[in-house]
Amino acid sequence: MKILVINGPNLNLLGEREPTIYGDESLKAINDELYAVAQNLGHELSFFQSNSEGSIIDSIHAARLGYDGIVLNAGAYTHYSYAIHDAIAAIKIPVIEVHLSNISSRDEFRKKSVIAPACAGSIAGFGKYSYMLAIQALDYLFEEKK
Ligand code: DQA
Numbered sequence: 001m002k003i004l005v006i007n008g009p010n011l012n013l014l015g016e017r018e019p020t021i022y023g024d025e026s027l028k029a030i031n032d033e034l035y036a037v038a039q040n041l042g043h044e045l046s047f048f049q050s051n052s053e054g055s056i057i058d059s060i061h062a063a064r065l066g067y068d069g070i071v072l073n074a075g076a077y078t079h080y081s082y083a084i085h086d087a088i089a090a091i092k093i094p095v096i097e098v099h100l101s102n103i104s105s106r107d108e109f110r111k112k113s114v115i116a117p118a119c120a121g122s123i124a125g126f127g128k129y130s131y132m133l134a135i136q137a138l139d140y141l142f143e144e145k146k
Contacts, residue, residue, distance in 0.1 A: 001068040001142050003038060003135065005031065006059055007049040008075035014100075022100050023127050030128045037132050041139045053077055057087040064091040069138040071131060073098045078113045088118035094141055096134040099124035 015026035038045045048059045088095045102125030103110040123130045
């Protein structure tokens with residue numbers, strides 16, 4: 001199956017950015033590891049990162065045609081982008097929401113995800129393993145559909 005991994009704002013700075021919260025690995029290092037995990041399960045991954053809301057929405061729209069699922073870390077847009085919520089709701093392929101940190105145990109404004117209701121499920125708090133768990137979750141969903 002084909003899976004698109006979308007990372008939103010500030011996630012291009014992983015490794016440098018608040019490493020005590022987000023870890024010391026770069027996005028590229030995480031993506032490389034994720035690629036191998038997906039390959040072992042027989043899935044093909046593509047990656048997209050953008051700091052702008054419109055580009056994330058465009059990539060969600062585009063993915064509906066060529067992909068079977070999306071793993072999305074929408075960064076801070078998670079907490080206030082109704083437009084990203086609506087983009088997810090507009091497509092039929094499953095979207096798994098991912099966060100490196102446990103958004104429920106941090107600042108008050110992070111506790112609410114406005115995109116969660118439109119997603120197939122959410123995984124947060126496991127660092128880079130949140131992404132791996134999301135690939136595993138999609139794998140289960142694909143198996144179920146067979
Ligand atoms: C994040 C959590 C968000 O609250 C934050 O704005 C991010 C990263 C995470 O992966 O833990 O940019 O999505």
